[in-house]
Amino acid sequence: MRLLLTSAGIKNASIHDALVDLLGKPVGEANALCIPTAAYAMPGGVGSAWRFISGRSVISLCEVGWKSLGVLELTALPSLGEELWLPSVREADVLLAGGGDALYLCHWMRQSGLAELLPSLRETVYVGASAGSMVMAPSIGKDFSESYAWKPPTGDDGALGMVDFSIFPHLDHENLPDNAMANAQKWAAGIPRPGYAIDDETAIKVTDGSVEVVSEGHWKLFAP
Template sequence: MRLLLTSAGIKNASIHEALVDLLGKPLAEANALCIPTASYAMPGGAGSAWRFISGRSVVSLCEMGWKSLGVLELTALPSLGEDLWLPSVREADVLLAGGGDALYLSHWMRQSGLADLLPSLSETVYVGASAGSMALTAGVGEDVSESYVWKPPTGDDTALGLVGFSIFPHLDHENLPDNSMANAQKWASGIPRPGYAIDDETALKVTDDGVEVVSEGHWRLFTP
């Protein structure tokens, strides 16, 4: 699977170009499924899910002019036969995972079966924004997980581990004073793996060739 892990979606021409390169075709020719699940574990989550799906969110994903757009609600999948949802996932060119609670999203990716399926989707592009990106990492970091309302059954910060690093999103965001570079450095000191602090103008493009930073903003890689 090819990944584009962002802080806030497709925010500039460089990130847009990276997504087109991963897809191998224009966005207007690509079929997308959006995943709003992460939002429900946050205050006002129902409204956040609607804004994400309808393209009214601060995250720029669903409104990008896709050929088609469907909704993949992970909490519904365990009660359904795979024949009702699996074909839609396999036919999608791109999966769009929005923000919210990364550990809640990781949990429902496992519960739904999507986590086991992701590695086999070699022709699919996964685009995450904030929690949608963090859910695929080895762990979100204890400083981050302790601030979440929803607590995972495991009791720790473990995410899906599809990539071997962690992500600190929304770096130096004007409306998020806790997301300063100083706090990112403190966060990084508590994780036993590489960690990328990225602002909303930055994305991580992950392919078999490795990780490429795509940025018109600022970012930092912390190493243990």
């Protein structure tokens, strides 16, 4: 699976070009499924999920001109037969995972069976924003997990481990003072692996294990 891990979606031409490169075709020829699940575990999550799906969110993923767009709600999948949703996932060119609570998203990726399925989707592009990117790491870091109201059954900050680094999104965002560089440094000191702090103009492109930072903003790689 090819990954484009962003802080806030397709925010500039460089990130858009990276997406097209991963897709191997224009965005307007690609079929997408969006995953709003992470939003529901946050205050005001019902409205956030609607804004994400309808393209009215601060995260830019659903409104970039896809050929088609569907909604993949992970909390519904365990109650459905796979024949009702699996073909749509396999046929999609891209999965779009939005922001919210990364541990809640991780839980439902596992419960729904999507986490187990993802490695087999070798031609699919996964685009994450905020929590949708953080969930791909081995862990999100206790600084984030302790700030979430929802607590996973495991009680820890573990995530999917589909990449070997962690992500601190929204670096130095003017409306998120807790995401300042000083706090990113503190977060990085608490994780036993590389950590990328990225702003909303930055993305991490992962192709066959090769990692490339695409940015028109600023970012920092912290060594473990």
